[in-house]
Amino acid sequence: MTSPLEDFQELAELAERIAHLAGAHVLSLIGGDNARLALRDTADRKTSATDLVSTADHASEAVIVAQLAIARPRDGIVAEEGSTRPSTSGISWVIDPIDGTTNFLYGHGSFGVSIAAVRDGETIAGVVYDPLRRETYRAARGFGASCNGRKLTIGSPTPLAEVLLGTGFHYLASRRRRQAELLVTILPEVRDIRRQGAAALDLCYVASGRLDAYYEAALQPWDRAAGLLVAQEAGYVGVDLDLGGELDGTLLVAHPDLLEQIRDLIVRANELHR
Ligand code: LIP
Numbered sequence: 001m002t003s004p005l006e007d008f009q010e011l012a013e014l015a016e017r018i019a020h021l022a023g024a025h026v027l028s029l030i031g032g033d034n035a036r037l038a039l040r041d042t043a044d045r046k047t048s049a050t051d052l053v054s055t056a057d058h059a060s061e062a063v064i065v066a067q068l069a070i071a072r073p074r075d076g077i078v079a080e081e082g083s084t085r086p087s088t089s090g091i092s093w094v095i096d097p098i099d100g101t102t103n104f105l106y107g108h109g110s111f112g113v114s115i116a117a118v119r120d121g122e123t124i125a126g127v128v129y130d131p132l133r134r135e136t137y138r139a140a141r142g143f144g145a146s147c148n149g150r151k152l153t154i155g156s157p158t159p160l161a162e163v164l165l166g167t168g169f170h171y172l173a174s175r176r177r178r179q180a181e182l183l184v185t186i187l188p189e190v191r192d193i194r195r196q197g198a199a200a201l202d203l204c205y206v207a208s209g210r211l212d213a214y215y216e217a218a219l220q221p222w223d224r225a226a227g228l229l230v231a232q233e234a235g236y237v238g239v240d241l242d243l244g245g246e247l248d249g250t251l252l253v254a255h256p257d258l259l260e261q262i263r264d265l266i267v268r269a270n271e272l273h274r
Helices: 005-028 033-041 055-071 101-106 173-189 199-208 221-233 259-272
Strands: 076-079 091-099 112-119 122-130 135-140 145-147 164-167 192-194 213-216 237-241 250-254
Touching: 005 055, 005 091, 005 112, 005 122, 005 135, 033 101, 055 076, 055 091, 055 112, 076 221, 091 101, 091 122, 091 199, 091 221, 112 199, 112 221, 122 199, 122 221, 135 199, 135 221, 145 199, 145 221, 164 173, 164 199, 173 192, 173 259, 199 213, 199 221, 199 250, 213 259, 221 237, 221 250, 237 259, 250 259
Parallel strands: 076 091, 164 192, 164 213
Antiparallel strands: 091 112, 112 122, 122 135, 135 145, 213 250, 237 250
């Protein structure tokens, strides 16, 4: 059954409330840098020695999953740190409890709590909450996107040579090597790059104009679901590039009038460094 549009707004409001609860809990765990160092020293490794997960990631996920179990008991769960639940409502929640875990554990830059509602493979509501900057990016499909309640609207396209381009690098060294090789060609053609360390925030920064575009390979569904909807509902376009090998499925998000130029640049860089 197709949910009425207004349900999408209700789902976004619920995601915002829960993201705030999880964000507040995470902040309570890092009273000072010593606490943060302790979290880092006790963090586990996942796909590589650099892919960290801390008790704070698990604690944030526990808050989110518990709140959703109360509010939406028939919905499914797909969360980064392992929480899963099948859906009997047709809606599932795709969750990154701390996107930017390395930033969080090093006290460097920001991180986001990312919560998205997905139905039939389409994100219908999403929130990315940055508790350090106190910024809440929210979107419901068909209702636009906002930051702290302020509507996000698309600006004019930036000339390629003046583009501030967000990107990121993978936990696997072999993939990072390929990503670095492409930068040799890409970086001289744009203003500069910014590597935030949190894909969910990168995507919201395109929506809010802090970045002119963003691309990254091999993102997980929870890294991108909510932030991509925020960017799309603000008027930006996302495309998955077939670069082959380690870089297949590279997500690129940009102004619709800039997308083709950046896509061509990334494809050219990939061809040059095969
Ligand atoms: C991170 C992404 C980031 C990427 C990192 C990592 P995590 O997610 O948000 O863009 O470059 O390698 O995947 O692991 O902090 O949830």
